[in-house]
Amino acid sequence: MDAGRELEQILQTAQETIRTQTKSEQEVERQRVAWLGRKSRLTELSRQAASLAGEQKISFWRQFNRVKSAIEGELAGRRQALLAQPAGDAIDVTLPGRALPQGRLHPITQTMERILSLFVPMGFDILEGPEVEFEYYNFDALNIPRDHPSRESFDTFFVDLPSPQPGKGRLLLRSHTSPVQVRVMEQRRPPLRIVVPGRVFRPDPLDPSHSFTFHQVEGLMVDGRTSFADLKGVLDHFSKALFGPHTKTRFRPHYFPFTEPSAEVDIACAACHGKGCATCGRKGWLEIMGCGMVHPNVLKAGKYDPRKVQGFAFGMGVERVAMLTHGIHDIRLFFENDLRFLEQF
Numbered sequence: 565m566d567a568g569r570e571l572e573q574i575l576q577t578a579q580e581t582i583r584t585q586t587k588s589e590q591e592v593e594r595q596r597v598a599w600l601g602r603k604s605r606l607t608e609l610s611r612q613a614a615s616l617a618g619e620q621k622i623s624f625w626r627q628f629n630r631v632k633s634a635i636e637g638e639l640a641g642r643r644q645a646l647l648a649q650p651a652g653d654a655i656d657v658t659l660p661g662r663a664l665p666q667g668r669l670h671p672i673t674q675t676m677e678r679i680l681s682l683f684v685p686m687g688f689d690i691l692e693g694p695e696v697e698f699e700y701y702n703f704d705a706l707n708i709p710r711d712h713p714s715r716e717s718f719d720t721f722f723v724d725l726p727s728p729q730p731g732k733g734r735l736l737l738r739s740h741t742s743p744v745q746v747r748v749m750e751q752r753r754p755p756l757r758i759v760v761p762g763r764v765f766r767p768d769p770l771d772p773s774h775s776f777t778f779h780q781v782e783g784l785m786v787d788g789r790t791s792f793a794d795l796k797g798v799l800d801h802f803s804k805a806l807f808g809p810h811t812k813t814r815f816r817p818h819y820f821p822f823t824e825p826s827a828e829v830d831i832a833c834a835a836c837h838g839k840g841c842a843t844c845g846r847k848g849w850l851e852i853m854g855c856g857m858v859h860p861n862v863l864k865a866g867k868y869d870p871r872k873v874q875g876f877a878f879g880m881g882v883e884r885v886a887m888l889t890h891g892i893h894d895i896r897l898f899f900e901n902d903l904r905f906l907e908q909f
């Protein structure tokens with residue numbers, strides 16, 4: 565093949581390869597070496613041209629230079645194009661935005677806030693107390709006698725640290741929110757209306773309805789004349805606001821050392837309307853809290869005069885309320901933190 569035809573062919577193939585095979589600057593450089601480098605066919609042809617003379621020599625070099633600058637032009641063009649192109653990880657501002665995952669409050673927190681929000685309009689303040697508590701506030705001050713079975717260590721988590729105030733007994737993880745009653749009475753003068761959310765601890769084995777830790781909301785109202793009728797009115801209003809306006813409540817006599825008289829509050833089972841079904845264990849009623857008139861000994865422990873003031877207290881389990889309002893049958897779901905469960909609230 566004569567040199568002129570070969571030069572044309574080189575130009576064609578070079579242009580095509582450079583156009584299609586260079587995705588990076590390194591590849592452009594590789595193509596430059598292949599087509600224009602010392603070992604390229606073009607360089608070899610230029611060496612052979614030394615034997616040419618006259619007209620032939622002139623026309624060879626003219627064509628050679630044209631082909632060479634065309635290839636150089638092609639390479640330069642590719643380099644430019646690659647520079648203008650964004651790198652693979654650059655931001656494409658034309659893409660639509662991606663929604664960020666949104667957090668939410670735990671169903672127990674939501675239920676707690678809902679419960680509290682129903683008492684605030686009735687004039688109750690929200691207060692908290694410590695989770696690590698003295699034996700005194702958890703038991704003695706609440707008129708729970710020394711020999712009461714719930715004092716036994718199997719019913720309470722004791723904390724293995726020396727008590728900072730030995731006069732107030734050993735340290736423990738509170739088994740209910742009621743110790744806050746006396747703590748508040750020590751701090752504030754009557755009249756008093758408070759609700760106390762908080763976590764409590766009991767060494768119960770885990771099962772669908774028991775956990776070694778759960779949450780309560782405590783309530784306490786004390787003044788010169790608050791009666792059992794006020795207790796019934798407040799809790800009946802609360803139950804209707806929480807479970808629906810047609811909810812029936814029932815006050816069933818009960819015993820707590822720190823209230824007298826005492827009662828447990830049941831609501832008519834929403835699933836069977838009091839007839840008895842699997843949800844309510846065929847009883848027709850579901851227990852939602854304990855309550856009663858504050859025992860005179862408890863008022864005395866809080867330095868209140870039981871001849872001048874009286875009041876009521878109640879305590880409810882938040883998990884229990886959440887299970888009833890959402891139809892959940894296993895308390896353990898609240899503590900496993902499985903997002904597939906939590907994301908439903």
Ligand code: PHE
Pocket residue numbers: 739740741742782820823854855856877878879880
């Ligand atoms: N503290 C009791 C419990 O944990 C509930 C309660 C509180 C009962 C206040 C009466 C008054 O079971």
